[in-house]
Amino acid sequence: MEKKLLTKYWHDPNHKMLDGYLKNGGYTAIKKALGMEPDAVIEEAKQSKLRGRGGAGFPAGMKWSFIPKKTDKPKYVVCNADESEPGTFKDREIIHKDPHSLIEGIAICAWAVQSHTAFIYIRGEFTEEAKMLERAIQEAYDHGYLGKGICGTAFDLELILHRGAGAYICGEETGMLESLEGKKGQPRNKPPFPATEGLFQCPTVINNVETLAVMPWIVLNGGAEYAKLGTPDSTGTKLVGISGPVKRPGVYEIEMGMPLMTFINELAGGMIEGKTLGAVIPGGSSTPPLTPAQCEQAKISYESLDKLGSALGTAGIIVLPDDFSVIEAMTVIARFYADESCGQCTPCREGTGWLYKTMKRIYAGKGAAQDLQMLSHISAGMKGRTICALADAAAWPMEGFLRTFPEAFQKAVTPKQAR
Amino acid sequence: MQLKPETKTKIKALLERYPQRQATLLPVLHLVQEDFGYLSDEVEELVAKELDIPRAAVSEVVTFYTMFYREPIGKYHIMACHNLSCTLMGAEKLIQHLEHRLGVKSKAPLGETTEDRRFTLTRVECLGACGEAPMMQINDKYHLNLTIEKIDKILEELP
Numbered sequence: 001m002e003k004k005l006l007t008k009y010w011h012d013p014n015h016k017m018l019d020g021y022l023k024n025g026g027y028t029a030i031k032k033a034l035g036m037e038p039d040a041v042i043e044e045a046k047q048s049k050l051r052g053r054g055g056a057g058f059p060a061g062m063k064w065s066f067i068p069k070k071t072d073k074p075k076y077v078v079c080n081a082d083e084s085e086p087g088t089f090k091d092r093e094i095i096h097k098d099p100h101s102l103i104e105g106i107a108i109c110a111w112a113v114q115s116h117t118a119f120i121y122i123r124g125e126f127t128e129e130a131k132m133l134e135r136a137i138q139e140a141y142d143h144g145y146l147g148k149g150i151c152g153t154a155f156d157l158e159l160i161l162h163r164g165a166g167a168y169i170c171g172e173e174t175g176m177l178e179s180l181e182g183k184k185g186q187p188r189n190k191p192p193f194p195a196t197e198g199l200f201q202c203p204t205v206i207n208n209v210e211t212l213a214v215m216p217w218i219v220l221n222g223g224a225e226y227a228k229l230g231t232p233d234s235t236g237t238k239l240v241g242i243s244g245p246v247k248r249p250g251v252y253e254i255e256m257g258m259p260l261m262t263f264i265n266e267l268a269g270g271m272i273e274g275k276t277l278g279a280v281i282p283g284g285s286s287t288p289p290l291t292p293a294q295c296e297q298a299k300i301s302y303e304s305l306d307k308l309g310s311a312l313g314t315a316g317i318i319v320l321p322d323d324f325s326v327i328e329a330m331t332v333i334a335r336f337y338a339d340e341s342c343g344q345c346t347p348c349r350e351g352t353g354w355l356y357k358t359m360k361r362i363y364a365g366k367g368a369a370q371d372l373q374m375l376s377h378i379s380a381g382m383k384g385r386t387i388c389a390l391a392d393a394a395a396w397p398m399e400g401f402l403r404t405f406p407e408a409f410q411k412a413v414t415p416k417q418a419r
Numbered sequence: 420m421q422l423k424p425e426t427k428t429k430i431k432a433l434l435e436r437y438p439q440r441q442a443t444l445l446p447v448l449h450l451v452q453e454d455f456g457y458l459s460d461e462v463e464e465l466v467a468k469e470l471d472i473p474r475a476a477v478s479e480v481v482t483f484y485t486m487f488y489r490e491p492i493g494k495y496h497i498m499a500c501h502n503l504s505c506t507l508m509g510a511e512k513l514i515q516h517l518e519h520r521l522g523v524k525s526k527a528p529l530g531e532t533t534e535d536r537r538f539t540l541t542r543v544e545c546l547g548a549c550g551e552a553p554m555m556q557i558n559d560k561y562h563l564n565l566t567i568e569k570i571d572k573i574l575e576e577l578p
């Protein structure tokens with residue numbers, strides 16, 4: 001059922017310590033990479049067709065290849081450990097069980113793009129996780145996997161763990177760069193893109209924790225081997241999280257393309273006693289919901305979920321039981337994006353605010369029929385017009401809920417006597 | 420009021436490590452808040468001086484991030500997740516129970532503090548532990564798979 005590349009040794013409690021990690025073959029991938037040309041490492045990443053695991057799904061190898069080769073500026077690698085898209089909790093698992101895979105993946109990326117300074121930006125609330133990473137980083141320094149001349153080569157690599165301080169928007173990559181520079185985490189206009197003008201105006205790669213942590217496997221086994229797994233558009237494996245009233249919530253590594261219902265019923269054990277499946281949000285709270293009928297057709301892959309009008313996103317599955325009001329669910333989602341908008345762009349600041357206010361009114365039973373048109377209208381006006389994708393991330397689920405559960409919304413705005 | 424000598428030493432080490440002075444601001448504010456409990460005007464001034472950056476740059480950052488406090492809070496800061504996965508697993512009932520038990524109102528981004536200044540009850544968004552919902556964070560620690568009985572026990576056992 002599970003396909004364990006990244007999670008192969010997670011049952012081993014010593015794997016999180018350097019000793020255990022080395023026994024399980026750790027830090028052989030970085031040694032191999034250091035013996036290759038940096039471009040050859042980028043080529044392996046490209047061949048793997050691995051798509052970034054932070055939500056946007058941009059091909060990782062291609063991103064690395066955008067970093068200019070000839071430049072006088074320093075280059076930076078930033079690992080995005082902000083993990084704050086509601087429903088997502090996979091990166092936390094990686095940090096708990098496999099911090100050295102992440103460090104090794106960062107070193108591979110740094111070598112590939114020839115960067116000597118890397119950062120892990122971890123969300124501020126992850127205090128225990130920051131301590132775990134700090135300990136692993138120290139172990140890596142003490143044994144020459146980080147610092148001056150790593151693995152006995154002439155390649156230097158500093159890795160700095162940087163804690164955020166509570167702001168969802170710092171998960172957006174340019175908000176993160178601003179935050180790393182000691183400023184408010186307000187996203188930047190693009191272009192320029194981080195590949196040319198990122199951290200401190202220097203070329204910067206930003207990758208999610210999972211994207212980087214799987215790199216050691218890709219380097220050791222080859223990109224082509226990775227691409228053999230999964231589907232043509234969704235290669236490899238994926239860490240999929242599942243929460244809500246299922247018997248075994250948690251994070252599982254599966255080969256891409258697994259039927260969604262197989263995942264829910266077999267890995268997660270199905271619904272808890274007395275609950276029936278009502279809807280599934282497949283990839284974090286910004287991805288539109290699926291009905292039980294759609295779930296039957298869905299596979300866990302980028303293309304299958306796109307086709308059903310949703311998205312793989314972060315692969316944080318949220319299962320809603322049929323006795324939970326979809327109006328309440330959408331109200332919670334709308335509140336989140338309204339609270340987290342950084343306020344720079346009018347369509348986002350105003351739009352997220354209106355969506356929340358209107359949803360709250362409908363949830364309180366005070367909605368009117370024209371509210372539904374207004375919700376669609378506001379959502380449409382928020383998409384593709386702002387500095388970052390938070391506005392889109394708020395509009396997608398709104399449009400998705402309206403499209404998927406029209407009866408529930410109609411009923412919610414119908415006066416009680418008339419129902 | 421002054422920064423502690425140990426903190427100043429740590430700040431110096433950060434300044435050596437980071438490529439740019441202002442980039443140390445978040446780690447420095449975390450350190451300083453640990454010493455003083457919250458970030459008053461006076462503390463902001465000290466940080467600005469120590470890093471040699473404008474005071475406005477410090478204030479702007481302090482107000483932007485929810486984990487930096489502009490006022491004193493309770494000894495135990497209870498941050499109850501009220502995002503979707505936790506709500507599905509009964510977070511609202513837990514929060515109501517806490518409000519009742521502590522006699523304060525939960526709010527975001529910073530909730531009320533009990534009169535004895537022992538507890539502050541804040542509502543927060545997803546803390547990235549949805550598989551173990553419902554959950555809360557008390558100061559640095561995550562408490563997972565909560566029930567009313569469990570949360571009562573946790574509160575009673577706090578020193």
Ligand SMILES: Cc1cc2nc3c(=O)[nH]c(=O)nc-3n(C[C@H](O)[C@H](O)[C@H](O)COP(=O)(O)O)c2cc1C
Nearest residue numbers: 052053054080082083084171172173207208211389
């Ligand atoms: C509002 C918003 C929040 C985001 N939050 C996260 C996050 O918490 N973690 C993450 O890895 N990516 C997040 N992203 C995506 C990042 O901007 C970026 O695409 C990603 O870190 C790139 O890494 P990847 O290519 O390896 O996925 C967010 C994007 C947006 C628009």
Ligand code: SF4
Nearest residue numbers: 342344345348386388
């Ligand atoms: S879209 Fe929203 S969150 Fe993104 S920059 Fe604009 S206002 Fe800020």
Ligand code: FES
Nearest residue numbers: 500505545546549
């Ligand atoms: S919804 Fe509560 S931890 Fe994610």
